[in-house]
Amino acid sequence: MRHVLKSATLGKPSLRSDTDTARKRSGWGGRALDEVGRDTAAIDAEHGGGAIGPDAHNGRMASTPTDPTDRPDQGDDLRGRWHDAVSALRDAGAGTSGAAPAALPDPAPYADNLLARWAEPQRRYHTTAHLAAVLDRIDELAAHAAEPDVVRLAAWFHDAVYRPDRSENEERSAALAERALPELGIDAERTAEVARLVRLTVTHDPAEGDRNGEVLCDADLAVLAGAPEQYAAYAAAVREEYGFVPDDAFRAGRADVLRQLLALPRLFRTPAGYDKWERLARRNLRTELDLLTS
DSSP, X not given: OOOSOTTTTTTOGGGHHHHHHHHHHXXXXXXXXXXXXXXXXXXXXXXXXXXXXXXXXXXXXXXXXXXXXXXXHHHHHHHHHHHHHHHHHHHHTTTTSSSOGGGSOOSHHHHHHHHHHHTOTTOSSSSHHHHHHHHHXXXXXXGGOSSHHXXXXXXXXXXXXXXXXXXXXXXXXXXXXXXXXXXXXXXXXXXXXHHHHHHHTTTTOOOTTOHHHHHHHHHXXXXXXXXXXXXXXXXXXXXXXXXXXXXXXXXXXXXXXXXXXXXXXXXXXXXXXXXXXXXXXXXXXXXXXXXXXX
């Protein structure tokens, strides 16, 4: 989710030095994703977002030696959910991925790498807790999705590459999925759908009848409908992620985002999401906007 308008905050030349300082503090490193293009590859080389296979020295994803989640039990749960979704889509696309089942890599190192990404130090809201929450909401809305496991994998990748001072996070995250999923034996059609869904989170504006997109976007926006104390914690975490942005610029950019959300005919596109979350989310958004502009 775009929490602060890039054009209203991060794009200003006066913020360049603050952004560079934050970039140095974040300590990113990694291999470039050649498929994304020369410009994005240069960013990846400096900041991460490269390939995610089990063999780091072959340009593929390296497993992580430590549990990157807040709690070991959460990490185990998430790894199990990743394994189940990958296995389901492998089975669904059996015979179309071009790889024999015995030749396919173990999904576990891919989960480890993605969880390490979700636990990077520059994150305050876009953490493994957010990933788990989005997966939980997808489970609630799964009956509406055309392919729930495709939506689940899109959730894993949708903020896999995340830098609050960059505007191409979704594109780089989608490119990561396009490289990793074929390695895992996911067929081309479902890989493309995962990548499309990741890119859709730029706007959270699925077309009418896009059932997978409606589920992912509703699940990602469900945080807006938290209890007041939960919403306050979310808003505070977003502010921390944008700590390099001066207060006045942040307040202006964030207020613009809130106004755009409130101007939408509906925030939640699935019937269940609308019934559960619409009223509470609008109340929270109005409250935050009042606080920012008072």
